[in-house]
Amino acid sequence: MASTAKKSEGIGETIKTVVYALLIAGIFRTLFFQPFWIPSGSMKDTLLVGDFLFVNKMAYGYSQYSCPFGICPISGRILGSEPERGDVVVFRHPVNGQDYIKRLVGLPGDTVQVRNGVLFLNGQRQDQTPDGQFVETYEPQGSVGGLPNCAEPVPLGGECVKERAIEQLEGGTSHAVLNIRDGFGPDNTPIYTVPEESYFFMGDNRDNSVDSRFPQSGGGVGFVPFENLLGRADRVIFSSAGGRMLYFWTWRADRFFKAI
Known part of the structure; x- marks a missing residue:
């Protein structure tokens, strides 16, 4: 007994x-920190498929979406600080409830437009300086196994090329943006006016990103309310180019602890 x-x-x-x-x-x-895997190429080459990072949830304070399944008993946002233009942010999609990661380009009250692939904020062109090419292998990427988009058709295993430029945001950061080809994707948009308490997001891989340029009614992101922001992505902790994390021969050692 x-x-x-x-x-x-x-x-x-x-x-x-x-x-x-x-x-x-x-x-x-x-x-404090929420783990996040990068499943798609919408933020290349800032973030690659297979990057693993921790999202700083203290950066913008807390809302109901700070808890898993959105169950925090919080109305609005507490201990919140305003995000800055150029931040890379993880947020909860206002309609489908999925977590997205994009770059914040439009603040409340801003006007945002894309003309011939160039971003305009409040009527001012955001400078882009050509910076060579981004080259990757045309092969399945990550656990999902999606293929990258290329400027020209290439065979499996070939070089997938995109134009690269450095964009300087007004009052924000400079960062790389990619262009697959002119007229591909939403290279021209209407003028959007960002509502109060909302933000406008875009992916750095401009021709391969479902973001605020697409309205929510059409499956896009639209404007994102402040309470939907989960946190800021500051640093890549680990990165793997393979379909499984344990495939050590696919690890990208040069991206470990890389600042975003």
Whole structure:
């Protein structure tokens, strides 16, 4: 009987330990840093498929979406600070509830337009300086196995080329943007006026990004409310070009702990 009692106590202690560990992990994820894998190429070459990062959830404060499944009992946003133009942000899609990562280009009250692939903010052209090419192998990428878009058709295993430029945002950062080819994707848009308490996002891989240039009614992102922002992406922690993390021969060591 004593042996049975000890065994029951041991099982009970194990369950408690697991529960406590899950609670601590949940609190850490909710309040501080949330892990995020890059599943698509919309932010190339700032972020590559297979990059792993932690999202800084303290950067903008907390809303109901800070908790898994959006269950935080918070109305609006608390302890919030305003994001800055050029931040790379993870946010909850206003309609489908999925997590997206894009670059913030439009602040509340801004007008945003794309003309011939060039971004205009409040009527001012955002300078783009040509910076060579971005070259990658035309092959399945990441666990999803999607193929990259290229400027010209190439065979499997060939070089997939895109034009690269450095864009300087007004009052924000300079960063690389990619262009697959002129007239491909939303290279020309209407003028959008960003509502109060909302933001306008775009992917750095401009011709391969579903973002705020596309209205929500058509499956796009549209304007993103402040409360939907989950946090800021500051640094890539780990990166793998393969379909599985354990494929060590596909690890990109040069991207470990790389600042975004």
